[in-house]
Amino acid sequence: MKRTIRNFTLLLALGTVQFAGAQTGLFNSVLVQPENNGVPVDGAVFYVDGVPYSAAQVFRWQVGDVHTIRVQTAQSLAYVTDPLNGGGIPGQVATDAGLGSAYAFTGEADFDADAPASTDSENQCFQPGSNLSPGQSLCTQAQTNGELLIRIRVWPNLRSIRMAAAKFYRLRFLTHNDGCAPLFDPLSQAPLTGACGPIPGYIDITSSVVDGGPTSCSQSRITTGIVWCEENSRLRMLAVPALGYAFKTWSTQPGIQPQINGAGYGYIDELVLNNPFHMQAWFGPGKFYSLRTEPEGLEVVVDQAVIRTQEPEPFVRSLCDAYIQIGVSGDNVPVGQGGDNDGNRQYCTVWPFDSTRILAAREIQQDSVGRYWAFDRVLNTGGGQNSEFTVSGDNLATNTITWKFVPTAAVSITTQPQLNLPVIVNNRTWPAYFFHFGLNKEFTFEAPLEVVDGNGQRWRFQSWSNGGPAKQTLVVTDDMVAHGLRLLAYYAPMNKLSVVTNPAGLPVRINGVDCPHPCLVERLAEESVTVTVEPSVVMKDVLRLDFAGWSDGGEISRTVSFGPGAQALVANYTQSYRLSVRTNPANGADFTFSPESPDGFYAKDTRVNVTATARRGFRFGYWTGDAAGRTPTTSVFVMAPRMAVAEMAEVPFLDPAGVTNAAGTGPQDVVTGENAVGRVAPGSLVRIAGLHLTDQEETGPTSPQAQTLAGLVVRLNGRMLPLSFASPSYVNAQLPFDLPEGRHKLTLTRLGQPDLTAELEAVRNAPGLFGQGETATEDLPPLAWAIREDGNAVSEENPVRPNDVIDLMATGVGPYRNNPPIGFAIPRGARFLQADAVEVLVGDQVVQPVEALAAPGFVGITAVRIRVGAQFPAGENTVVRIRVNGKESNPVRLFVTP
Numbered sequence: 079m080k081r082t083i084r085n086f087t088l089l090l091a092l093g094t095v096q097f098a099g100a101q102t103g104l105f106n107s108v109l110v111q112p113e114n115n116g117v118p119v120d121g122a123v124f125y126v127d128g129v130p131y132s133a134a135q136v137f138r139w140q141v142g143d144v145h146t147i148r149v150q151t152a153q154s155l156a157y158v159t160d161p162l163n164g165g166g167i168p169g170q171v172a173t174d175a176g177l178g179s180a181y182a183f184t185g186e187a188d189f190d191a192d193a194p195a196s197t198d199s200e201n202q203c204f205q206p207g208s209n210l211s212p213g214q215s216l217c218t219q220a221q222t223n224g225e226l227l228i229r230i231r232v233w234p235n236l237r238s239i240r241m242a243a244a245k246f247y248r249l250r251f252l253t254h255n256d257g258c259a260p261l262f263d264p265l266s267q268a269p270l271t272g273a274c275g276p277i278p279g280y281i282d283i284t285s286s287v288v289d290g291g292p293t294s295c296s297q298s299r300i301t302t303g304i305v306w307c308e309e310n311s312r313l314r315m316l317a318v319p320a321l322g323y324a325f326k327t328w329s330t331q332p333g334i335q336p337q338i339n340g341a342g343y344g345y346i347d348e349l350v351l352n353n354p355f356h357m358q359a360w361f362g363p364g365k366f367y368s369l370r371t372e373p374e375g376l377e378v379v380v381d382q383a384v385i386r387t388q389e390p391e392p393f394v395r396s397l398c399d400a401y402i403q404i405g406v407s408g409d410n411v412p413v414g415q416g417g418d419n420d421g422n423r424q425y426c427t428v429w430p431f432d433s434t435r436i437l438a439a440r441e442i443q444q445d446s447v448g449r450y451w452a453f454d455r456v457l458n459t460g461g462g463q464n465s466e467f468t469v470s471g472d473n474l475a476t477n478t479i480t481w482k483f484v485p486t487a488a489v490s491i492t493t494q495p496q497l498n499l500p501v502i503v504n505n506r507t508w509p510a511y512f513f514h515f516g517l518n519k520e521f522t523f524e525a526p527l528e529v530v531d532g533n534g535q536r537w538r539f540q541s542w543s544n545g546g547p548a549k550q551t552l553v554v555t556d557d558m559v560a561h562g563l564r565l566l567a568y569y570a571p572m573n574k575l576s577v578v579t580n581p582a583g584l585p586v587r588i589n590g591v592d593c594p595h596p597c598l599v600e601r602l603a604e605e606s607v608t609v610t611v612e613p614s615v616v617m618k619d620v621l622r623l624d625f626a627g628w629s630d631g632g633e634i635s636r637t638v639s640f641g642p643g644a645q646a647l648v649a650n651y652t653q654s655y656r657l658s659v660r661t662n663p664a665n666g667a668d669f670t671f672s673p674e675s676p677d678g679f680y681a682k683d684t685r686v687n688v689t690a691t692a693r694r695g696f697r698f699g700y701w702t703g704d705a706a707g708r709t710p711t712t713s714v715f716v717m718a719p720r721m722a723v724a725e726m727a728e729v730p731f732l733d734p735a736g737v738t739n740a741a742g743t744g745p746q747d748v749v750t751g752e753n754a755v756g757r758v759a760p761g762s763l764v765r766i767a768g769l770h771l772t773d774q775e776e777t778g779p780t781s782p783q784a785q786t787l788a789g790l791v792v793r794l795n796g797r798m799l800p801l802s803f804a805s806p807s808y809v810n811a812q813l814p815f816d817l818p819e820g821r822h823k824l825t826l827t828r829l830g831q832p833d834l835t836a837e838l839e840a841v842r843n844a845p846g847l848f849g850q851g852e853t854a855t856e857d858l859p860p861l862a863w864a865i866r867e868d869g870n871a872v873s874e875e876n877p878v879r880p881n882d883v884i885d886l887m888a889t890g891v892g893p894y895r896n897n898p899p900i901g902f903a904i905p906r907g908a909r910f911l912q913a914d915a916v917e918v919l920v921g922d923q924v925v926q927p928v929e930a931l932a933a934p935g936f937v938g939i940t941a942v943r944i945r946v947g948a949q950f951p952a953g954e955n956t957v958v959r960i961r962v963n964g965k966e967s968n969p970v971r972l973f974v975t976p
Contacts (some may be wrong), residue, residue, distance in 0.1 A: 100107070104141040106236055109134060112183070112237045112243035122181035122243040124149045139232045147228050147239065149183055151600035179749030180306065183243045190238045245309040247354040251281050253301045256326060256362035258772035277301055278361035279319040285311045311351045317359040324364020324430040346966055347816040365469050368478045371439075372457070375446055378481045379438040380427075387425040432572045434468045437461060439481050442514045451483035452516025486514035487558035491523055493567045494543075495530045501567060502549075515554045524549040525567040536600045537569035572600040574644040577609055580651060584623060585612050601640045610635040611649045622679045623651040652677040657686055657714060658721045666696035674816045680716040687713050690724040695731035695769030698724060728770045732826055736767035739890045741846030742968030755837045759844040761897060762814035762890035763938040766792065766836065767808045772828060775805040781903035783937060784810065792898055800901030802937065812938040813840070815897035843914060843969040844890040845960050846937075858955055862970035863887045865933075865941070877975040878946055885941035886970075887933060891916060892962055894932060904932045912962075915940055919959040919966070920949040952976040 111134035112122040120133045125148045139145060230239070251721045255278040280301045307313065317325045328346070332355055354428065369378060375388035429435060439453040441463075455462050457480040458473075467473065490512050494497040498509050502524040515521045525548050526541045539548055543566035552563075577586050577597040586597045587610045599607055613634060615623045625634055629648035638645070656678050661667045667690040673680075680686055689711040692698050698710045705712040705722035714720050735754040739747065740763035747757040758764050771790060778784040783800035785791065792799045792811050799811040809826070817840045849860030850873070864872040864884040872878055894910040903911060910932035918925040925944060933941035942960055950956045955971045 086737060093287055098375070103550050104234060105138050106141060106232060106234070108137050108139050108232070108236055109148065109240075110137060111135075111238065112181070112241045114242065114244050119243045119245055121179070121245065122183065122241075124241065139233050139236075141234050144229060144231045147230065147241075149241075157698040163774070167864065179248065179309075180246045181243055182246060183241055186236055188238065188242075189242075224913060235808060246306045247351055249307055249351075249354060250304045250356045251283075251300045251303060251305065252356070252358040253277070253279055253281065254358060254360050255323075255802045256360055277320055279317060279325065279359065281357070282316040282318055284314045284316075287738070307351055309351060313346070313349045313351055315346045315349070315357065317361070319361050319364060319428050324359040324428040324433075326360040326362050326430050326433075329358045329360065361620050362891065364428040364430045365474060366426065366428050366477065369427060369481075370478055371481045371483060373445060373451065373483065376443045376451060376481070376483060377440060378425075379440070381436050382438075384440075384844060385425055408608045408660065429469045432468070432470050434466050436464055437467050437479070437481075438464045439483075442486065443483065450486040450488070450514045452486045452514065452519060453515060454478070454482045454484045454593050457482045466825040484517040485520075485559050486516050487554045488562040489513045489515055489521070489558070490562070490564040491567075492565070493525075493569055495569065497537070497569075499529045499531060499537060499567070499569060501525055517554050517556065519554050519558055520551055521554070522551045523565065525569075528572070529569070536572040536574075538572050538602060539567040540570050542567055567600065570602055572602055573640040573642060574598040575601070575607070575609075575638055575640060576644065576646045578646070579611065579649045581623070583648070584615050584651065586649070587611070603640055603642065606637055606639040608635065608637050609647065615651070618657045622654040622656070622677075624654060626650045626652045634867035653682045655682060655719045656680075657688075657716055658719075659688060659690075659724070660721075661690070661696070661724045662702075663696075663726060665693065666728075667692050667698065667724050669724075684716045685713055686716060687711060688722055690726075692726060694724040694733075697729050697906055699727050700725050704929070730768065730770045730828060730831050730834055732766070732768040732771070732836050734836050735942045736808075736836055737762075737764050737824055737838040738767070739844055740765045741848040741887075741889050744845060744966045744968055746965055747841075748870075749839075755821065755839050757839045757841050757844050758813060759842060759890040759892055760813050760817035760840055761893065761900065761938060762844065762846075763802070763810060763812055764838070765808050765810055765823065766826065768826070771806055771809065771826065771834075773806065776803070778802050778804075781901075781937060783901040789829055793827070795822055800937070802825040812900050815893060815899050841965075843892040843965040845888055845892075845916075845962050845965060846890050846959060847967045847970045848887045849968075849970045859957060859969040859971050862958060862972050864972070872972070874973070878950070879974050879975055880946055880950070880952060882946045883928065883943065884946065885933065885943050886918070886958065886960070887936075888940045888942055888960060889938055891930065891940040891942075891960070898932055901937060903937050904934045906934050908934065912940060914962050917961040918942065919958060919961055923949050924961075925949055946972070946974060950974045 110124070110126055110131075112119045112124060113134075114815060120303060123130055123132050125131070125146075126137065127145055137145075216616070230236075232880050238852045283300065283305065285307065317328070319325050332353065338512040369380070369385060369387055371378060371387050376600065378385050378387060437456050437459070441453050443451050443453075445451060453463070456465060456467070458476050458478070459465060459467055461467070467479070491501050491503060491508075492511075493501065500507050500509055502508075502522075504522055505514060513521070527539050527548065528536060529539075529622065530536050542548075542550065543564070544550075563741065575598070577588075577593065577599070578595075579586065586593045586595070588597065588599055588607050590608070590610070601607065611625060611634060613625045617623065627650055628636070629646075629650065638647070657671075657680055659669050670689045670691070672687040672689075673684075675686075688705065690698055691710065700706075700708045701712045701722060702725055703723040704720040705714050710724075712722065714722055735749065735756050737756040737758060739758055743756075749755055749757060754765075772788040774788050776788040778787050778801050783802055785798045785800060787801045787804035787809070790801070790804050790809060792801060792809060794813065794817070799813065801809060801811050803810040819840050819842060821837055821839050823836055824836050826836075828834075848863040850863055851860070853874070854860040861874065862872070862879070864886050866872065867883050870876060872884060878884060891912055892914040893912075895913050896910060898904060898908075900909050912930040916927055916930040918927050925947070930940055931941045933939040950972060952974050954974045955973050957969050957971050959969050960967045
């Protein structure tokens with residue numbers, strides 16, 4: 079049970095009053111705390127045993143000891159009042175260093191437990207300087223002299239002493255006059271009483287309870303002054319202009335966001351007080367207007383604020399009634415701005431001179447008897463929605479602003495069937511509905527060509543009930559107002575056709591246009607479309623899908639009509655998979671298949687026999703991949719993409735007809751057929767072609783040439799030939815000059831491998847001209863290998879010029895008058911002339927060379943020396959051959975630069 083001492087207000091210091099008592103040796107922790115509805119109040123000053131505190135404190139007191147609690151104040155709010163406030167805050171207060179806030183104790187103190195009977199009379203409230211005995215009502219008198227003392231003897235159960243206190247904020251209000259109101263009413267020219275008086279308006283302050291909290295500042299009217307309001311009060315501040323003035327703006331510190339209603343009154347709505355502030359209301363000269371509607375009682379919009387003209391708010395009603403004199407600090411503030419003496423209680427306002435308002439209204443409104451009206455215009459200004467009205471010029475001669483409304487026609491715009499399908503009315507989409515449009519006003523309505531209802535069914539527009547097009551504009555007539563108008567949009571259902579493929583996702587075309595998967599087509603019952611699918615589709619080069627037929631039969635391209643309900647078509651495809659084969663290493667075998675396939679695709683679940691036939695230079699080993707076995711023929715079951723790999727072994731191979739002129743073969747030396755053999759001349763350089771002849775490449779010395787290169791030895795009739803180059807695919811060698819004409823057997827030996835043989839036919843002359851590698855084109859032979867007199871080679875960067883003397887490099891031209899030894903380079907200065915005459919063929923002309931002799935510094939090469947004359951046109955490529963005893967060489971070309 080709590081012990082409460084009533085009327086416990088702030089006290090002045092009295093000193094410590096003690097009573098003798100027994101020392102018990104027991105101690106309590108006692109909380110002494112000012113609070114407001116259970117919430118601690120920090121800042122309220124109180125004294126415990128003469129020591130000041132401003133926040134809750136916990137004391138360790140011995141049971142039986144006596145302590146004093148008192149409160150004092152540096153000032154009292156009882157005398158800081160405003161004339162409109164009706165008095166100040168009752169009781170004593172303590173301030174927080176003048177920061178605009180103060181604290182007041184209400185005169186109540188609660189203990190957490192009752193004192194025992196033996197000590198009850200010892201816990202008293204005293205008035206200092208009084209001889210009254212305990213038990214009398216002394217605390218109620220403390221408000222007069224500002225001091226109160228409570229004495230507590232600590233009992234065992236005492237744990238807390240809570241003193242009721244409240245925090246107040248000082249609010250300073252100012253009003254400012256911005257110029258002087260007009261001396262005469264602009265309409266009647268009657269003088270305005272007090273138009274230039276000292277008070278342009280006042281601030282109306284109203285507070286309300288916040289969740290059971292304080293109700294201070296319940297009603298105040300103030301121009302300039304100070305008001306004290308309890309923390310967490312809910313305040314509403316309204317700026318009310320005096321006669322001839324208008325509210326302009328607020329200024330606050332700290333900043334508070336003001337709300338300014340569209341009629342010209344300024345208020346801050348529902349502000350919960352949590353700090354002190356300064357508030358200034360600015361007034362300036364203004365003009366009175368009565369805001370009306372025709373018919374009466376409808377709503378208007380001013381500066382985006384909705385105004386109810388029929389039932390204005392109480393503070394507005396006071397302006398619209400007759401003049402009211404309100405006392406503010408001894409002055410009478412006339413309000414009303416001319417009044418509204420007809421008693422219609424229409425809305426009144428005062429707007430500052432030269433200000434501009436935005437006038438509007440909701441388009442369609444309903445009056446008190448349920449009739450609908452449409453906004454037409456503002457009569458005084460002729461403006462429509464969001465028109466501007468400036469308080470100046472001719473507008474000063476107007477006391478009333480009237481919003482004109484016209485009667486409406488009830489227009490029903492619905493769809494048939496009644497599916498609540500959307501329609502477009504005045505460029506906005508609505509569900510089919512009832513609308514109201516004002517007399518003589520235009521309205522536009524449109525039926526979308528295709529719409530979808532809530533069940534996913536698509537509908538197509540057919541016609542309007544009035545026979546008009548899909549989009550129309552009508553003007554509301556008197557007949558429409560009297561009888562209304564009903565408009566029906568007729569729609570027809572669209573039937574669905576679903577086209578899918580098996581497997582899904584293959585191309586489908588509707589009327590020649592691709593239809594995304596899943597393909598869904600909607601048409602009216604009387605319409606039809608052409609449906610086409612692909613006859614065959616290859617996917618990722620391993621799967622081929624072939625059209626097998628429609629689910630209901632029919633050709634691959636078909637026409638479908640739309641009957642009632644939904645249709646579904648399925649295009650079925652069969653699956654074929656690619657069977658791929660290859661060899662490792664590549665190009666090691668040829669493959670045959672049973673059954674055969676032109677493109678390598680087989681129907682799913684087909685068994686295919688594959689046979690690998692080794693090519694020259696390879697030997698079959700075994701199958702890997704999706705095949706197995708060590709015989710050249712294997713079986714593959716195609717139920718998915720398959721790859722069979724024939725693992726091949728490389729074996730040496732020498733082409734039986736692979737001995738040819740190393741420079742190039744003339745037309746008479748090309749032998750074909752089953753017993754083909756290469757034709758070459760004694761002493762010439764030859765190329766011996768094959769596969770896997772060796773594992774490496776090796777170039778031999780220039781002179782003398784080696785008889786073994788890359789582990790290879792070449793014999794002809796038992797004689798070892800000099801070699802200049804050896805590689806896996808060919809070997810270059812020189813034939814002996816004394817080789818008899820006719821067929822001869824050539825043997826190639828590689829250590830650890832069986833000997834390889836080939837035949838050649840020796841002929842007296844088998845000429846060939848050397849060309850430069852990688853210079854041939856589709857239409858022209860390679861650029862000739864030719865040497866200038868200075869020893870530099872001819873090239874595209876270093877071309878031939880007219881009258882140059884050059885050597886065309888050739889081999890197989892025939893015997894020399896004295897044959898040099900084979901395998902050795904011709905020494906510089908040595909002259910080994912050709913025994914047979916050599917002709918140079920330039921186009922269809924024959925040019926005699928300067929001479930033909932063994933090329934110095936080379937092995938087995940003849941230099942055919944010519945002078946570049948008129949037969950070689952400048953700026954062109956000229957094709958050149960040589961001919962010996964009727965045997966022609968291969969062609970080369972020379973480019974002669976201008």
